[in-house]
Every structure is written in structure tokens, then in C-alpha cells.
Amino acid sequence: MILYTNAGFKKYAIDVICLLYILLFVYAAVSKLLDFENFQVQLGQSPTLSSYALWISYLVPLIELLIALFLIIPKLRNCGLYSALCLMTMFTTYIFIVLHYSSFVPCSCGGILEKMSWNVHLAFNLFFVVLAITALIWQSQQPNNNAWKKKPRTIILKISLSFILSVIAVTVLFLLSEEIMQYKNPFIRRFPQHPVMRDTVIDLKFNSYYFAGADQKRIYLGNYSNPLHVKVLNEKTKIIETTKITFAKKNIPFVSVRTVVRGSHFYLTDGSVPAIFKGRISDWKTTGEFKGLPYFTLAEPVDSTKVILRSSRGKNRSHELGIFDDGQIQKIRYNKTLLQVQKDGIFDTDGTLAYSEKLHQLVYTYYYRNEFIVVNSNAELSYIGNTIDTTTKAKIKVAYLKNGMERKFSAPPLTVNAKTAVCGNLLFVNSRVQGRFENEKLWKDAFIIDVYNLVKRTYIMSFAVYKIEEKKLFSFYVTDDYLYAIMENHLAVYKLRNNLKKEMKIVK
Structure with a gap:
């Protein structure tokens, strides 16, 4: 019915549509330019355009x-309408991809449109796409043009091609951006909306606690100052109780005892003795120990007979990973190829051990480079992964003292991955390296956690854990429902939101 209205009405309607577009584009452009830094940051967090944020922000x-x-300009109006159709189609396609195909939904753009939900924004853009198409058809039907009567198919073809090519352009940008984000490492973080929310904060009174482990209902905290005391936090009620490990043996020269809870067992480990004692959490009594252990610097029990160790036994005392199996004749087997030496073999291969009970795999994350390795329960390499920063070589300087017998940092090292935690198929890394388009105040006020999918071998998202009274982050732990962070003498509990929890589904 619209196409058969009189020419005067159509001309008036075209003027109104052009005016609406002028107001929309001028307002949108000025809003972006007035808050240009924030606009760049928002593009940097986009799941579709982040890899091209710099030049798109100007364009x-x-x-x-x-x-x-x-x-x-009247003579350029037709060109302007086609351009408006293309740009608005691109915006619409972008929103559709964000809502249906991206790994998260970012914050909305600025100005009045920021108040809209993404679905309302999609409808708003579609409305303007229809307005542009209507204006182009009516423009071709004007008496001074009359292109519709001569070649209506040509007009439809031009409009269709403009629409289709715009959709294809944004789709290709999305696919290329995903390729760059996952594999070409431009170091742009993605911050979705609130993946964690603070639940409560508990005063532990002392700053000597660390995470020993968890089961389906409880979180266990070890204590460096009092190794035989374990605090047990009920995950649901947030009530803490204290239990004591019964340890009969005496006169063992312990230096640094660490408690690990794995399943129904607990383990007391000290690599300087070396010793690992074990027992059940049902009664907290040590009932056995691993015999014939080598000296080790890190240990992660796999089960009641196996433990993966890191020892300084390689060339020039460099670190090596191996597996100790108490049930085998040859109890210790090292895999010399797992940790790759870059400089000295000790500092450059230093890192954290974390074990995924669901995947039955161990993750070793280097402190000073953008790399982690995933190892199976037999200390065999599954694959080498990378964190999203660009520090491929450890930025450390090592001084050799006492004729090479002692090593120290001769300059402060650049720590890339400070703390780690594993929950199911996800690796959580507390990064110390600021990415592009990231706010300085955010880094001052919070600790940044990057999340990786160990099964899909991809980076997923990042989020901020805000500081408590400027306290340092000692360690953190993640369960299916909560993230726990020890900040000196405080235990902060954060509830995981659905946009993070849905990523915990293990894909075989």
C-alpha cells in the first residue's frame, strides 16, 4: 500500500527519514568523539571488533x-541513503552476532542508546534499516527520477546487494577477529558484564592461610604457621570450623609443610625433608606416607598412590617435572621435555601447579612468560597453551654468586601470571600485565583474572576482583559456584554468575 501513495507525501516522508538519519548519525558521532577514550575501550571489549578497535574507533x-x-546535500542524498542502509545493516548484524554467536555480551554503546537493552537496540536498528529501504524505493519513484518505472529490478538488486554485502562484511570481521583473538594474540582482554559478584567477606584474623582444597560442600584452608590446623568453610552457610590433623611421628625436620585435600584424602607435603604423609578427611589422622621420595619444590597429589612433583634435578639444577607412583617398583619417572629452559632453567621455568580432578590433568603455568602446559596423570604432555599477553620470553636478569653456586634476580622480573586456579575445564590466571584499552583505575583498584577453556584450548573472558582495603592477593580458589580469594587476613567470597558458569561444561 505504501508504494501507491502520492508523490508529495513520499517526498515529505523521504525528507523526514533523512532528517532522522542525520540526527541519529550526528548525535552518535559527536557522542563518540566527546567520550572517545571510553568509545575505544568499549570497542576493545567487543567480541566482534576488538582486534580492529583502533582504526574502527576513528573510522x-x-x-x-x-x-x-x-x-x-540533495545531489548526494541517494548515495547517502545507500550508505546509511549499509552502515545500519552492519550495526544490526553486529548486534545479532553478539546476541547469538559471541562468547559474551559486552556493555552497550554510549549516549541514549546505552539505556536500551540489546534486544531493543536490535529492533531500533531494524526499524532504521526499513526506513532506509523505504526511502530508497520512494526516492526512485520521484517524478524527477522515475528510475523505478524504468528499471525496478535494478533498484531492488542494488538494495539487496547493499544489505547482503553489509551482512557479509560484519560476519567476516567477526570470524577474522575470533581468529586473531585466539591465535594471533593481540592482547586485548574481554570483560563481560559481572561474571562474579561479591557474596561475603570473612576476617580470618591472621595472614598465614592458603587454600588446601575443596569437596562438594566444604572449602579447606591450610595454615603455614600452624600446619596441623585446618579451617573448614561450609560453602553454603559460610560458617568456619577448625579441625586438627593427628600426626603421630616426631623429630622430622620439617621446613615448610603444606596441606593438600584431594577427594576423600588429605596430604601433608614438605619437599625439603622430603616427605608426603596421607590420611582421610573423615578422621584427619595420618595413616601412611610415600616411601622413597626425592627432594621436590612443588607437589600435586593425583590420588592415594600418585603425585606429580617438580624437582631441581636437571642440568645446572634446572626444574623438571615427574611422577612418583608409590605402587610401582620404579617409583619416580621424570619427563625432561616438559619444562622448556629459556635462560637459567630455574627462574625462567618457575611457575604454579594446579590439578583438575574432573579432567585428570595437571596445568603448569609459567610465572614470567605467556605459556602453560597441560599434562596428564602420567606426566605426559597433552599440549602447550598460551595466555593472551605477548610476553613469549621471560624478562628476567639473573646474577650468579659464589662461583655460580647461588643465583638471584639482578633486576625486578616482569611477572606475567602471578596466581592460578583450575576448576573443571577452566583455567583461571591472575595476570600482572595490562592489556590494550584497559583503564588504569581498574588495575589500581582490582586484580584481573583471565579465564581459559582447557578443553577447547581458547581464551574466554577476563574479570576484575576488587581489592579489600588495598590488601594483596595471596591466593584464590574456584568451585562450581564460587570464587574464593585470600587477601592477606581476609577471605572474600564471590558468587559465579551464569555467563561464567555456563563455560564450565566439559566438552569431550
Whole structure:
């Protein structure tokens, strides 16, 4: 029915549509330019455009102003309408991809449109796409043009091609951006909306606690100062009780005892003795020990007979990973190829051990480079992964003292991955390296956690854990429902939101 209205009404309607587009594009461009830094940050967090955020941030406001100018000039109006159709189709396609295919939904753009939900924004854009198509058809039917009567198929073809090519352009950008984000490492973090929310904060009174482990209902905290005392936190009620490990043996020269809870067992470990004692959490009594252990610097029990160790037994006392199996004749087997030496073999291969009970795999994350390795329960390499920063070589300087017998840092090292935790198929890394388009205040006020999918071998998202009274982050632990962070003498509990929890589904 619209196509058969009179020419005067159509001309008036075209003027109104062009005016609406002019107001929209001028307002949008000026809003972006007035808050340009924030606009760049928002593009940097985009799941579709993050890899191209720098040049798009300059290009989009310029194009919007240019289209507005075309729509003002009568001779360029037709070109302006086609350009408006293409740009608005691109915006619409972008929102559709964000809602249906991206790994998270970022914050909305600025100005009035920021108040809209993404679905309302999609409908708003579709409305303007329809307006542009209507204006182009009516423009071709004007008496001074009359292109519709001569070649209506040509007009439909031009409109269709403009629409289709715009959709294809944004889709290709999305696919290329995903490729770059996952494999070409431009170091742009993705911050979705609130994946964790603070639940409660508990005062532990002392700053000597660490995470020993968890089961389905409880979190266990060890204590460096009092190794035989374990605090047990009920995950649901947040009530803490204290239990004591019964340890009969005496006169053992312990230096640094660490408690590990794995399943129904607990383990007391000290690599300087070396010793690992074990027992059941049902009664907290040590009932056995691993015999014939080598000296070790890190240990992660796999089960009641196996433990993966890191020892300084390689060339020039460099670190090596191996597996100790108490049930085998040859109890210890080292895999010399797992840790790759870059400089000295000790500092450059230093890192954290974390074990996924669901995957039956261990993750070793280097402190000073953007790399982690995933190892199976037989200390065999599954694959080498990378964190999203660009520090491929450890930025450390090592001084050799006492004729090479002692090593120390001769300059402060660049710590890349400070703390780690594993929950199911996800690796959580507390990064110390700031990415592009990230706010300085955020880094001052919070600790940044990057999340990786160990099964899909991809980076997923990042989020901030805000500091408590400027306290340092000692360690953190993640369960299916909560993230726990020890900040000196405080235990902060954060509830995981659905946009993070849905990533915990293990894909075989």
C-alpha cells in the first residue's frame, strides 16, 4: 500500500527519514568523539571488533558524519541513503552476532542508546534499516527520477546487494577477529558484564592461610604457621570450623609443610625433608606416607598412590617435572621435555601447579612468560597453551654468586601470571600485565583474572576482583559456584554468575 501513495507525501516522508538519519548519525558521532577514550575501550571489549578497535574507533564517527553530510546535500542524498542502509545493516548484524554467536555480551554503546537493552537496540536498528529501504524505493519513484518505472529490478538488486554485502562484511570481521583473538594474540582482554559478584567477606584474623582444597560442600584452608590446623568453610552457610590433623611421628625436620585435600584424602607435603604423609578427611589422622621420595619444590597429589612433583634435578639444577607412583617398583619417572629452559632453567621455568580432578590433568603455568602446559596423570604432555599477553620470553636478569653456586634476580622480573586456579575445564590466571584499552583505575583498584577453556584450548573472558582495603592477593580458589580469594587476613567470597558458569561444561 505504501508504494501507491502520492508523490508529495513520499517526498515529505523521504525528507523526514533523512532528517532522522542525520540526527541519529550526528548525535552518535559527536557522542563518540566527546567520550572517545571510553568509545575505544568499549570497542576493545567487543567480541566482534576488538582486534580492529583502533582504526574502527576513528573510522566509524567519520563515516557517520560523512553520511549525514551526504543526506543534507540533495545531489548526494541517494548515495547517502545507500550508505546509511549499509552502515545500519552492519550495526544490526553486529548486534545479532553478539546476541547469538559471541562468547559474551559486552556493555552497550554510549549516549541514549546505552539505556536500551540489546534486544531493543536490535529492533531500533531494524526499524532504521526499513526506513532506509523505504526511502530508497520512494526516492526512485520521484517524478524527477522515475528510475523505478524504468528499471525496478535494478533498484531492488542494488538494495539487496547493499544489505547482503553489509551482512557479509560484519560476519567476516567477526570470524577474522575470533581468529586473531585466539591465535594471533593481540592482547586485548574481554570483560563481560559481572561474571562474579561479591557474596561475603570473612576476617580470618591472621595472614598465614592458603587454600588446601575443596569437596562438594566444604572449602579447606591450610595454615603455614600452624600446619596441623585446618579451617573448614561450609560453602553454603559460610560458617568456619577448625579441625586438627593427628600426626603421630616426631623429630622430622620439617621446613615448610603444606596441606593438600584431594577427594576423600588429605596430604601433608614438605619437599625439603622430603616427605608426603596421607590420611582421610573423615578422621584427619595420618595413616601412611610415600616411601622413597626425592627432594621436590612443588607437589600435586593425583590420588592415594600418585603425585606429580617438580624437582631441581636437571642440568645446572634446572626444574623438571615427574611422577612418583608409590605402587610401582620404579617409583619416580621424570619427563625432561616438559619444562622448556629459556635462560637459567630455574627462574625462567618457575611457575604454579594446579590439578583438575574432573579432567585428570595437571596445568603448569609459567610465572614470567605467556605459556602453560597441560599434562596428564602420567606426566605426559597433552599440549602447550598460551595466555593472551605477548610476553613469549621471560624478562628476567639473573646474577650468579659464589662461583655460580647461588643465583638471584639482578633486576625486578616482569611477572606475567602471578596466581592460578583450575576448576573443571577452566583455567583461571591472575595476570600482572595490562592489556590494550584497559583503564588504569581498574588495575589500581582490582586484580584481573583471565579465564581459559582447557578443553577447547581458547581464551574466554577476563574479570576484575576488587581489592579489600588495598590488601594483596595471596591466593584464590574456584568451585562450581564460587570464587574464593585470600587477601592477606581476609577471605572474600564471590558468587559465579551464569555467563561464567555456563563455560564450565566439559566438552569431550
